[in-house]
Amino acid sequence: MNGAGENNSLIKGIQVLDLADEKASYCSKLLADMGACVIKVEKPGGDASRGIGPFWKDVPHPERSLFFWYNNSNKLGITLNLEKRAGREIFCRLLERTDIVVETFPPGYLNRLGLDFEVLNTINPRIILVSVTGFGGDGPRSNHKSCDLVASAVGGQMYVSGSPSTPPLKPFGEQSYFTASLFAAIGILLAIRKRNQSGKGDHIDISLQEAVASTLEHVMIRYFYDHIVPGRRGSLYWNNEFCIVPSKDGFILLTLFQQWETLVELMESEGMAEDLIDEKWKNEEYRRLHHDRIVEVVQRWTKTHTTSELFELGQLMHFPWAPVYPPQEVVESPQLRARGYFMDMDHPEINASLRYPGLPYTFSSVSLKRWRRAPLIGEDNAHILGGELGLTKKEMETLSSEGAI
Amino acid sequence: MTEHAMNKGILTGLRVLDFTRVLAGPYATRLLADFGAEVIKIQSKKTASGAETNTSGYFNTWNRNKRSVTLDMSYPEAREIFLKLTTISDIVIENFSPRVMTNWGLDYENLKAVKPDLIMVSMSGMGQTGPWRDYGAFGPTIQALSGLTYLSAFDENSPMGLGYAYADVVAGLYAALTVLAALEYRDRRGIGQYIDLSEYEAACTLLGPALLDVLVNHKDILPQGNQPDYMPAAPYGCYKCSGTDSWCVIAVCNETEWEALLKAMGNPEWGREEKFSALSDRKKCSRELDELLGEWTAKHKAEELADLLQEAGVPAGVVQNTEDLSKDPQLVARDYFVRLEHPVLGATISDTSPIRFTEGTTGDWKAAPSLGQDNRYVYTELLGIKESELSLYVERGIVG
Numbered sequence: 001m002n003g004a005g006e007n008n009s010l011i012k013g014i015q016v017l018d019l020a021d022e023k024a025s026y027c028s029k030l031l032a033d034m035g036a037c038v039i040k041v042e043k044p045g046g047d048a049s050r051g052i053g054p055f056w057k058d059v060p061h062p063e064r065s066l067f068f069w070y071n072n073s074n075k076l077g078i079t080l081n082l083e084k085r086a087g088r089e090i091f092c093r094l095l096e097r098t099d100i101v102v103e104t105f106p107p108g109y110l111n112r113l114g115l116d117f118e119v120l121n122t123i124n125p126r127i128i129l130v131s132v133t134g135f136g137g138d139g140p141r142s143n144h145k146s147c148d149l150v151a152s153a154v155g156g157q158m159y160v161s162g163s164p165s166t167p168p169l170k171p172f173g174e175q176s177y178f179t180a181s182l183f184a185a186i187g188i189l190l191a192i193r194k195r196n197q198s199g200k201g202d203h204i205d206i207s208l209q210e211a212v213a214s215t216l217e218h219v220m221i222r223y224f225y226d227h228i229v230p231g232r233r234g235s236l237y238w239n240n241e242f243c244i245v246p247s248k249d250g251f252i253l254l255t256l257f258q259q260w261e262t263l264v265e266l267m268e269s270e271g272m273a274e275d276l277i278d279e280k281w282k283n284e285e286y287r288r289l290h291h292d293r294i295v296e297v298v299q300r301w302t303k304t305h306t307t308s309e310l311f312e313l314g315q316l317m318h319f320p321w322a323p324v325y326p327p328q329e330v331v332e333s334p335q336l337r338a339r340g341y342f343m344d345m346d347h348p349e350i351n352a353s354l355r356y357p358g359l360p361y362t363f364s365s366v367s368l369k370r371w372r373r374a375p376l377i378g379e380d381n382a383h384i385l386g387g388e389l390g391l392t393k394k395e396m397e398t399l400s401s402e403g404a405i
Numbered sequence: 406m407t408e409h410a411m412n413k414g415i416l417t418g419l420r421v422l423d424f425t426r427v428l429a430g431p432y433a434t435r436l437l438a439d440f441g442a443e444v445i446k447i448q449s450k451k452t453a454s455g456a457e458t459n460t461s462g463y464f465n466t467w468n469r470n471k472r473s474v475t476l477d478m479s480y481p482e483a484r485e486i487f488l489k490l491t492t493i494s495d496i497v498i499e500n501f502s503p504r505v506m507t508n509w510g511l512d513y514e515n516l517k518a519v520k521p522d523l524i525m526v527s528m529s530g531m532g533q534t535g536p537w538r539d540y541g542a543f544g545p546t547i548q549a550l551s552g553l554t555y556l557s558a559f560d561e562n563s564p565m566g567l568g569y570a571y572a573d574v575v576a577g578l579y580a581a582l583t584v585l586a587a588l589e590y591r592d593r594r595g596i597g598q599y600i601d602l603s604e605y606e607a608a609c610t611l612l613g614p615a616l617l618d619v620l621v622n623h624k625d626i627l628p629q630g631n632q633p634d635y636m637p638a639a640p641y642g643c644y645k646c647s648g649t650d651s652w653c654v655i656a657v658c659n660e661t662e663w664e665a666l667l668k669a670m671g672n673p674e675w676g677r678e679e680k681f682s683a684l685s686d687r688k689k690c691s692r693e694l695d696e697l698l699g700e701w702t703a704k705h706k707a708e709e710l711a712d713l714l715q716e717a718g719v720p721a722g723v724v725q726n727t728e729d730l731s732k733d734p735q736l737v738a739r740d741y742f743v744r745l746e747h748p749v750l751g752a753t754i755s756d757t758s759p760i761r762f763t764e765g766t767t768g769d770w771k772a773a774p775s776l777g778q779d780n781r782y783v784y785t786e787l788l789g790i791k792e793s794e795l796s797l798y799v800e801r802g803i804v805g
Contacts, residue, residue: 034586071613134720135735137761139739140734144720146722149720150656151722153652153654153723153724162565169559170643170654172557173553179574179578185582190415192589193588194762202762206760207759216569217570217574220727221462222462223728224753224754320542325549325551325555326561326626328626336605336609363587363599363600365597365598
């Protein structure tokens with residue numbers, strides 16, 4: 001099975017069946033980007049995540065979901081109805097030549113279909129099954145329903161995002177799905193390594209809740225060590241190290257604790273340091289206690305400059321300042337452009353080459369630049385089921401009329 | 406030798422030179438250490454402060470299961486020792502700003518000369534190339550540059566962002582992923598790899614659909630709080646419950662869940678109104694819907710509501726703070742929090758790995774090392790430096 005990424009040889013030869021919905025479609029995308037052959041297995045008619053926007057030209061359609069496109073590029077696509085016996089039989093035949101299965105069904109669903117890990121393992125003892133669920137495969141809440149909003153809430157992300165005067169805020173985008181997918185992909189590479197030694201597959205259990213709770217940086221540490229329950233602080237960082245203030249044309253993230261005197265000199269040279277030139281402000285503790293006053297004075301100064309002036313000025317002084325970029329400015333970022341971060345992908349059926357966000361890494365010995373857009377619904381049925389599994393045209397027609405593919 | 410034994414795991418037998426600090430790098434190497442790699446963290450007395458203070462909770466959390474040696478790179482002899490360490494290692498990970506390793510004469514070409522199949526990861530804020538390569542960046546800097554801070558807000562005039570350095574963790578995860586992929590390649594082909602990982606780009610990958618939307622539809626995207634337009638669900642949001650700062654989230658993604666919600670609420674009359682009958686209608690008048698729902702949630706405790714709704718088949722959950730998390734029955738049942746004994750800090754608690762295999766992995770985990778605790782073992786036993794020579798290095802401050 002030579003997949004879309006045949007030139008991407010980093011982890012060439014690894015065969016993945018991707019049964020995942022939006023919760024973990026990014027997991028096998030991570031592997032596909034590095035050269036694994038990933039076959040997305042959708043139910044006939046297409047996966048429900050094709051209904052998630054945004055959409056190409058803002059027209060909702062299963063073949064136009066940008067969410068689906070982003071999370072499924074570099075994969076092949078077939079349709080298979082696992083709830084039909086004929087569909088399951090084909091799935092089992094595919095299993096024989098598969099290393100990894102990624103799934104996001106509710107715990108117990110595969111069991112009811114007779115496709116739980118023990119069964120898969122009998123068919124192929126080297127199989128690695130990855131289950132990504134809201135709360136994990138066991139425990140009192142394993143059957144609770146989840147989604148990114150629920151995972152963000154129960155994982156501790158929301159309580160510490162937002163301001164004291166607003167409700168808790170869910171970070172933008174499906175962050176729990178992305179982080180769970182990263183953990184799952186790392187788990188897969190670990191499992192392959194383990195299998196190389198033992199010859200045996202494994203079942204990896206990833207919980208969205210735990211994935212979120214594992215990305216909280218200082219939050220749990222302060223609870224366990226300092227008995228503090230961190231709350232929401234708007235744009236002000238928990239230790240006052242960073243804050244966001246308005247500029248002439250937008251917003252800039254500042255840190256006010258590094259090289260204090262340099263900052264004050266800079267403001268004073270424009271006659272805008274006010275009382276911050278006083279000796280007492282040189283004391284860091286004093287500055288922490290009177291942070292509001294500093295922000296008040298600094299804002300009066302930042303409002304006289306554009307965001308890009310402040311960004312350049314700050315970085316020149318080695319302050320880790322940054323513009324609060326809206327996405328429309330992110331795509332114009334000279335840094336991302338200089339590094340060739342964005343990649344063009346052909347979409348022949350709409351006669352377009354579209355620019356995508358690319359990969360955050362480069363490997364010196366391997367080129368990973370070959371891209372293929374996400375599969376259309378059932379695009380590779382003929383190639384994989386006919387070509388690879390050797391089903392005849394007639395068999396395919398029968399399966400199709402039975403609703404199995 | 407048993408006193409030097411590390412935890413056993415999938416990566417046992419691999420050695421990692423960990424030249425990273427604070428969070429992004431240490432998060433990556435912690436992941437490798439959790440699964441059995443021998444991670445040797447290189448520290449120095451001069452830099453072991455702040456987040457790198459060995460006896461702080463922060464350090465202990467991100468550096469468990471690792472070894473610590475001291476090496477002061479300001480001495481020329483330190484470079485020779487570093488090269489020797491490289492020859493016995495599989496992987497070098499560093500997260501300095503791009504010029505630092507080169508200035509020490511320790512860039513990939515130099516290291517490859519002594520260890521031809523070396524895998525090296527440089528993880529910096531902006532990556533090793535480009536006009537901003539030398540820019541200073543912490544997690545919040547990256548979040549601001551990526552669009553995450555701007556979009557995580559209730560409106561475009563008050564950007565908020567996340568309350569923690571999320572981008573550092575994400576960069577750490579990508580680093581661990583790329584190391585494991587490079588190992589797979591090395592084992593198959595015998596060829597090492599230099600990996601240039603940009604934390605800025607790593608954060609951008611998590612905004613993929615939004616950036617793609619801008620790139621292909623040429624439009625501006627505004628922050629939308631908890632209720633993005635693109636989400637095919639209503640009601641979908643965060644609702645106030647009884648008690649102080651107590652909230653629950655409710656996500657209704659289809660008609661079955663809508664019916665279940667109405668039933669759980671005792672079938673209020675407004676629920677049958679025409680304007681709420683289909684998902685697309687509910688989405689149009691979501692503000693009114695949220696108000697009506699909010700009146701109901703405000704009368705109940707968040708935990709009771711979440712249980713009631715989950716029982717009914719509606720995705721819901723408590724907006725949990727750290728105390729809730731520490732007692733969360735699901736996390737507790739799955740042993741999510743692991744206790745490790747630390748010689749100075751005593752009994753400490755941290756998160757386990759969310760990557761769960763059939764067999765557990767935490768049985769022989771250790772707390773973070775004290776500063777230079779493995780100097781003797783690493784320098785004399787692994788590198789074969791004579792005791793007398795090591796004493797000299799210590800005396801001169803090279804190992805220090």
